[in-house]
Amino acid sequence: SELRKRLIEAFTDAGGEFLSGQHLAEIAGCSRTAVWKHIEELRKEGFVFEAVKRKGYKILQTPEKVSADEISLGLKTAFLGRTIHYEESVSSTQKIAHRLVTDGVSDGTVVVAEEQTSGKGRMDRQWHSPKYSGVWMSVILKPNLPPPRAPQLTLVAAVAVVQAIEELTGLMPQIKWPNDILVGGKKVTGILTELQADSDRIKAVIIGIGINVNQQYEDFPEELLHTASSLAIESGKPISRASLIQSVLSRLEKLYITYLQNGFHPIKLLWESYAISIGKNIIARTLTGEIKGKALGITEDGVLMIEQEDGAVRQVYSADILLEND
Numbered sequence: 001s002e003l004r005k006r007l008i009e010a011f012t013d014a015g016g017e018f019l020s021g022q023h024l025a026e027i028a029g030c031s032r033t034a035v036w037k038h039i040e041e042l043r044k045e046g047f048v049f050e051a052v053k054r055k056g057y058k059i060l061q062t063p064e065k066v067s068a069d070e071i072s073l074g075l076k077t078a079f080l081g082r083t084i085h086y087e088e089s090v091s092s093t094q095k096i097a098h099r100l101v102t103d104g105v106s107d108g109t110v111v112v113a114e115e116q117t118s119g120k121g122r123m124d125r126q127w128h129s130p131k132y133s134g135v136w137m138s139v140i141l142k143p144n145l146p147p148p149r150a151p152q153l154t155l156v157a158a159v160a161v162v163q164a165i166e167e168l169t170g171l172m173p174q175i176k177w178p179n180d181i182l183v184g185g186k187k188v189t190g191i192l193t194e195l196q197a198d199s200d201r202i203k204a205v206i207i208g209i210g211i212n213v214n215q216q217y218e219d220f221p222e223e224l225l226h227t228a229s230s231l232a233i234e235s236g237k238p239i240s241r242a243s244l245i246q247s248v249l250s251r252l253e254k255l256y257i258t259y260l261q262n263g264f265h266p267i268k269l270l271w272e273s274y275a276i277s278i279g280k281n282i283i284a285r286t287l288t289g290e291i292k293g294k295a296l297g298i299t300e301d302g303v304l305m306i307e308q309e310d311g312a313v314r315q316v317y318s319a320d321i322l323l324e325n326d
């Protein structure tokens with residue numbers, strides 16, 4: 001709107017200084033309440049403001065897009081993300097990636113969107129993916145491997161994301177098997193790995209990575225407030241999504257090459273160094289029931305081992321994990 005344009009111009013002229021609500025109201029020709037509402041709207045579009053009582057508002061960041069150009073500029077990979085498929089708004093980047101695989105795209109193609117209207121979690125759950133505030137991407141890999149090896153790639157991706165978050169924010173994320181990345185006990189990232197395969201060979205794995213980056217508390221739906229967080233909330237500063245994507249891709253490429261050349265073992269060691277649940281009492285909710293016991297670690301295949309009270313060790317291929325004191 002015209003009014004919002006005037007507000008943006010005022011902030012641009014202010015060059016990073018605080019502008020009082022009163023002053024903004026005069027410039028825009030509206031009430032202070034209306035100014036506040038428009039600022040909320042701008043925040044939803046990716047502007048980041050700091051609001052301080054009696055000082056007013058200061059602009060911290062204008063919306064940064066994660067277009068192919070923005071990601072390519074400065075990307076240090078050999079093949080990962082060399083082809084980027086970018087969209088403003090999609091239902092799910094996974095869906096697009098599946099279609100691209102069927103059409104025959106090259107190994108390492110990445111699909112990125114500013115927003116997902118029905119982002120997918122595991123087991124048909126939803127992944128909340130608001131506009132301009134997160135990394136919503138799908139990475140297409142075509143390893144020459146049998147299908148049962150695919151879950152290991154989820155763990156490869158988890159290590160890459162943890163390392164990228166550490167690099168960009170200084171935070172110390174932890175991994176909850178198999179695919180949750182937590183900061184301060186709250187979920188900041190989810191990973192969903194899907195397959196296209198013949199009976200004995202993987203045609204493509206599609207690794208969906210969702211990272212909460214610049215959301216503020218108000219951007220999360222009520223039901224996620226206690227379990228989810230964003231990198232901006234946890235680190236107290238906005239994070240460049242394009243830089244984060246570049247870092248994830250370059251780390252993922254390195255780890256993936258290590259994995260193909262040397263197998264899962266080196267990845268397993270890294271993964272365990274970030275794992276939160278190992279050695280703790282957990283409950284694994286699987287499709288067929290609950291398994292309770294102590295998480296011993298993961299096998300050389302990436303499968304979770306749980307020691308039950310009677311001493312029996314169970315292997316868990318897919319489950320949701322609760323720490324017993326959660």
Ligand code: BTX
Nearest residue numbers: 092094119120121122125127128137190191208209210228
């Ligand atoms: P998951 O099944 O482990 O987690 C889904 C659950 O997490 C939801 O049921 C909800 O409770 C919670 N949740 C939903 N949205 C968020 C969020 N933004 N932050 C924290 N918790 C949330 C995890 O599945 C796998 C998610 C992969 C998402 C990526 S985004 C790019 C790609 N495209 C796509 O559609 N999915 C993947």
